[in-house]
Amino acid sequence: MRGNVFLRYVLPALIALPIGFLMLYPQLLRCMRIADTNGYQALPGLPNVYVNQSATTHQQRQFRRHVLTARDRIRRFWGDRRGQATLIYCPKQADYEQYCAGGEGAGCSIGTPWGDAYLILGPDGNNADVIAHELCHDELFARLGWWRVKRQIPQWFNEGLALMVDYRFSSPLTWEQPDSSLQYQLPRNTLNPMPHALHSMLKLADLETTRDFFGGDYRHTMLAYQTSAEEVTRWLALVGRSGVPALTNAIAEGKPFADTYQRLEREKRSAQKRNGKRNL
Ligand SMILES: [Zn+2]
Secondary structure: OHHHHHHHHHHHHHHHHHHHHHHHOHHHHHHHOHHHOOOEEEOOOOOOEEEEOOOOHHHHHHHHHHHHHHHHHHHHHHOOOOOOOEEEEOOOHHHHHHHOHHHOOOEEEEEOOOOOEEEEEOOOOOOHHHHHHHHHHHHHHHHHHHHHHHHHOOHHHHHHHHHHOOOOOOOHHHOOOOOOHHHHOOOHHHOOOOOOOOOOOOOHHHOOOHHHHHOOOHHHHHHHHHHHHHHHHHHHHHHOOOHHHHHHHHHHOOOOHHHHHHHHHHHHHHHHHHHHHHHO
8 A cells, every 4th residue: 555655646746846846947957967068168177167168268267266266265254165066157148048047147056955056157257256155155055955045044144144255245354354353343334335325224024035135126136135245244243254154053953043143143242241341
């Protein structure tokens, strides 16, 4: 009987689910076939990095340099690098759209429930900040997995964290220097100016899902990025760089995001108070 249930229901479901997933996302199917796709070549010496043949020698050299810079930044930010994503660089918009649905932005990341990840860089993606941003998403994905990122991580945190290694939107001073009380008082004007002067912030509670974050117009998305960057800058300046793996390790062990995020902040404040008293 049990064997019948397996053959009649469970096995077809196990086969149908991934196939359905791939039919829904043709871009993903193309990413999965990149190693055997005409017109793409692996960058020698960099495993899992593919470049469209339309890239000039200069673009290829630049891309290699930017990937190495971005990977090094991720290693320093997280303490080590666990992401295994395949990188695909398309200098032409038409090719980019084949791999990144909608073809918007400078880069995009795709993670699958079974653990594969792809980062696609478009015409504006040959840039260390863009690559580090996408690699940071991949790092979170590698540490927590698809399901936990979807269920546990609010989009404002996922994006805000990626903006900490993306110096178009944040200052390296937030974490590149050792922890100190000075860091917490980081003046606002040390943040790089956003492309648009935006003043009114959104509420974090309204930026929980990808739809909340990206579902509005361009101005809303920019405002969402700015709100997230400011919040994660504030948190990171307080808890320090070690707070990032501490948070993700706790979530990987099953602790809820909001409690852990606040607990790390509380603990740091109490430690600062104790040290302040001792120095009096
Ligand atoms: Zn992002």
